[in-house]
Amino acid sequence: MRQNFEEELNDLHVHFSEMGMMVNEAIYKSVKAFINHDKDLAHAVIEGDNTINSREAELENKCFELIALQQPVTSDLRKIITVMKASADLERMGDHAVSIAKSTIRVKGNKRVPEIEADIADLAEKVKKSVEDVLEAYLKYDVEKAEEIALNDRIIDKAAYTITEAAINDMKRNSELVIGATDYLLVAAYLERIGDYVTNICEWIIYHETGKVVELNTKNKDI
């Protein structure tokens, strides 16, 4: 019985990591679609979100089941709770990828600003790195790394803020840019939010190791 439980816990861990990779791919594809005006890819991201949502529901149900049937204590319980909470964060990151994909579809031959799009691509790279880092830190339950990743979120916030400012200035300068620039502003906000969810996962890594619910980066969570 105990052996089985260990295996189930391990499965949970593996399925969580798989879900993380799916979400990371969705974010990457959504930004790629946005930058390349690739509506087909955007549609693929939107459709793929169902799989992510189902995966979360499966993980959640599995967690509930393990808690109810196995009545785990201390570190095993923390492992399950960590998956339960962090998979909800992953699911929301996926929702934001969908939002970015929807921005791509909405765009209908608007005037675009290559400089801002380059900045968005750059911000997306930072976010992608951050998502990959947190998934790795999660696999190793690496608290030190988790704290470092959360601290780096400020760089993401700053880059998102710069894009927002540039988009607002462009809108003021040229009314033909309004619709396109609105999307820049929203996409920057979505990426910034994804960064916040990465910080949440960092907090769950720390909870797993210490049993304490901490709040990292109690700062401007929104631009």
Place this chain on the structure above:
Amino acid sequence: MRQNFEEELNDLHVHFSEMGMMVNEAIYKSVKAFINHDKDLAHAVIEGDNTINSREAELENKCFELIALQQPVTSDLRKIITVMKASADLERMGDHAVSIAKSTIRVKGNKRVPEIEADIADLAEKVKKSVEDVLEAYLKYDVEKAEEIALNDRIIDKAAYTITEAAINDMKRNSELVIGATDYLLVAAYLERIGDYVTNICEWIIYHETGKVVELNTKNKDI
């Protein structure tokens, strides 16, 4: 011992409801501050968010403790999990109130559009009603009501979309309106998101009664 556990479960329920009322008040105040250009009130919302965050951390820790020490099964366990998940939703609703408050502080004598502000006030009323309804449905674990509230979220989505469109049109028409209208657009998006979290709580009410994790409104979660 059992008696104590019942009391602790009841306390959990009461503290969750209190947190819900705090969040509802924060949302209400943030929109009031935005509409009346009341920066003092906006600052009060931002400061008050710490109390909401602490309340969530307390609830979360209490839930973990009860699961670990009492090893509850079936409906008791579901009660605890419901509080754990729904309080995370409440906390995020509070974050969005802070975002609205921050928009208020950012505004520096921009040109404003009374018609859109009236629509935002109207949307905020709808959201407030929805938050109050879900807290009541939660208290009674009223599944039918929860389903009805989730369905009404479409009205909130539609109102938010109308504001977004109006704001974009104004920006195109008059570049002096760009900064103000950007805030209208963001505030509408925050309110719409708060509506989504209300839908999440509806899902937890249903989970509590049925043990099933359902997804209500699998539609455009974002504008």
